[in-house]
Amino acid sequence: MKYxxxxxxxxxxxxLYLLSSNSVNTEVFSVSYYGLLGLTGLLALGLxxxxxxxxxxxxLKLKNKVFGSKLTLRLVLxxxxxxxxxxxxxxxxxxxxxxxxxxxxxxxxxxxxxxxGLNLGRSGLDxxxxxxxxxxxxxxxxxxxxxxxxxxxxxxxxxxxGAIHEVALFGADGKILAFAGGGNALLPDVPTEEMIQQALKxxxxxxxxxxxxxxxxxxxxxxxxxxxxxxxxxxxQFSEVVPKQIQADAEAVQSVYRDYQELTLxxxxxxxxxxxxxxxxx
Numbered sequence: 001m002k003y004x005x006x007x008x009x010x011x012x013x014x015x016l017y018l019l020s021s022n023s024v025n026t027e028v029f030s031v032s033y034y035g036l037l038g039l040t041g042l043l044a045l046g047l048x049x050x051x052x053x054x055x056x057x058x059x060l061k062l063k064n065k066v067f068g069s070k071l072t073l074r075l076v077l078x079x080x081x082x083x084x085x086x087x088x089x090x091x092x093x094x095x096x097x098x099x100x101x102x103x104x105x106x107x108x109x110x111x112x113x114x115x116x117g118l119n120l121g122r123s124g125l126d127x128x129x130x131x132x133x134x135x136x137x138x139x140x141x142x143x144x145x146x147x148x149x150x151x152x153x154x155x156x157x158x159x160x161x162g163a164i165h166e167v168a169l170f171g172a173d174g175k176i177l178a179f180a181g182g183g184n185a186l187l188p189d190v191p192t193e194e195m196i197q198q199a200l201k202x203x204x205x206x207x208x209x210x211x212x213x214x215x216x217x218x219x220x221x222x223x224x225x226x227x228x229x230x231x232x233x234x235x236x237q238f239s240e241v242v243p244k245q246i247q248a249d250a251e252a253v254q255s256v257y258r259d260y261q262e263l264t265l266x267x268x269x270x271x272x273x274x275x276x277x278x279x280x281x282x
Contacts, residue, residue, distance in 0.1 A: 091278055098274050114257040121250045125208055133206045133220050136238040140222035143236055155180035166239040172200060189239060191221055199223055199235050216242040
């Protein structure tokens with residue numbers, strides 16, 4: 001009996017320690033939640049077993065009319081009344097206060113502000129993509145009137161004028177025909193077959209991509225329709241790298257929003273774990 005009580009006390013102290021340390025650390029809490037839940041279950045089973053064992057012994061004594069058993073029953077009922085009644089009151093108040101306290105951690109205004117920051121960043125990138133699309137479509141009309149021999153010089157002129165970071169011309173089969181870039185790249189980022197097919201079908205492809213060496217970038221493909229000079233259709237590609245500062249700001253906002261969402265998802269787990277601990281304390 002002494003060993004069982006000692007084990008219950010030890011497990012209870014360990015549970016309270018883990019609870020106090022994990023409640024302020026979302027990552028640790030998410031990893032060790034099921035471990036804490038299992039530990040709590042073991043403690044609950046141990047306490048229930050102890051209470052059941054004592055009740056069984058008392059019942060057996062009453063059945064055998066052991067001397068002092070009725071007095072023991074009265075003492076058990078008396079101590080149960082004076083211990084459980086205040087405990088239930090404190091438990092009810094604590095659970096109510098706990099629920100409101102955890103809910104107060106999750107401010108709707110903060111969530112809306114984070115969502116607004118994400119939407120603002122997306123809107124800015126979408127607007128830049130639309131402007132790049134208009135520029136690409138306009139230049140595709142001009143290149144449709146050029147002789148294929150003038151393609152390379154035309155692309156180089158765009159780079160010299162600072163109109164675009166990187167520009168390339170592809171055949172309908174995706175083969176590189178001409179390329180010019182403001183950086184050190186010798187070859188353009190070749191579009192995928194799906195991008196090429198979409199541009200050939202709809203006349204344009206526009207998208208925001210995360211490239212390994214360039215980070216976040218904008219890509220637009222515009223169809224250069226065949227004319228008397230070219231004798232075929234081509235694809236004009238404009239690529240623009242998103243400024244590093246904008247990328248860093250967008251990643252920071254997204255990281256904070258992701259952490260906040262993880263904390264929001266752990267809200268139910270926090271309530272449940274605190275509630276179980278309060279129940280065990282009762």
